[in-house]
Amino acid sequence: MSKTVLISGAGIAGSTLAYWLGRNGFDVTVVERAEMPRSSGNPVDVKGPAVDVVEGMGVMPRLRAAASQVERMSFVDATGRERSGLRLSAFQGGAGDREVEVARADLAAILLGAAREQAEIRWADSISEIAQDADGVDVVFGNGDRGRYDYLIGADGLHSNVRGLVFGPEAEFLRHLGMYAATLPVGRAFGNEREVIMFNRPGQAISVHPSKGKAVAAFMFRHxxxxxxxxxxxxxxxxxxxxxxxxxxxxxxxxxxxxxAADDLYFDSVSQVRLPRWSEGRVALLGDAGSCLSLFGDGSTLAIAGAHTLAEELIRTPDHPHTAFAAYERRHRKLVEPKQRGMRVASTLMVPATSAGIVVRNAVTRFLR
Structure with missing residues (x-):
């Protein structure tokens, strides 16, 4: 009999995991609180280790068709006059020109499309109770249904419901980094299709990304x-x-x-999630639920890579959760921890705290053109 897996969260990490486990003989169910995929979110990169994963899923042609054409970021004043800028190839990862940038909503939808071929998706539902023993995990859903699974994976984001029910209150693990961020689709871009425009005041930033004809604005501010x-x-x-x-x-x-006027506004704190371990018995955390990188840490790339690593380890030792989860965590922490340490440097580049910091950033980036 195939192993049963319940994944909480139909986002980037959850969909990737559902695909790889379903493709390899697991009986997979994904439960998602939302009624449908959300349309907001800033463009994100699929780079480095994630490129091989999405190519293996057969979705890279769709990602390339949806990819932005952005090549540079221009730092401007309130009139739109450019003060500095840099080519975004400076941030390219190890997969070089195989990497793509795509709207987060498009990436999530494409990955979910692949997952639907391998898993059952339960929309507009959530998990209200979790109890586990040595042989499995018992779950009560928000609508009153019950189920028992061999494994439960929390891929339900920064404010993970699974993490709260199994590992403890959010306040114990979530660290606010002194900033908030919001994104929403807007009527027009301010530059051309190959250019992100960013305006800064001390401790604040507004960017507009053309996102292949579907412009997205981001508001970031220290608070x-x-x-x-x-x-x-x-x-x-x-x-x-x-x-x-x-x-x-x-x-x-x-x-x-x-x-x-927005009714679909993404908003959250810029935060990190740090836990001493990512698993408890037959329950494990994936993506932002276990190691949120928030905004400045290649979170989408690492969510895809982490999902594939977790799938590999569960496929390798399906009857031994401790072995599978320990190997997943050992491998994936090597990618996550350097990114978590580097987040403050990235936030200083994007949202300088002072007028002097903006001047220095602009001067430095002139040399990266």
């Missing part, structure tokens, strides 16, 4: 953690963005009107 701000509080998110970007912002002012 202490706001007590009681929920990650689904749309009105609270809009208020915080409006307060952070009050005052003249030149040609970018109309973007705030689009934020105010």
């Amino acid at each position: 202490d953690a706001v007590p009681g701000l929920g990650h689904r509080d749309l009105d609270g998110h809009k208020r915080l963005i409006a307060e952070a970007f009050s005052g003249p912002i030149g040609i970018f002012g109309d973007l705030l009107d689009q934020v105010d």
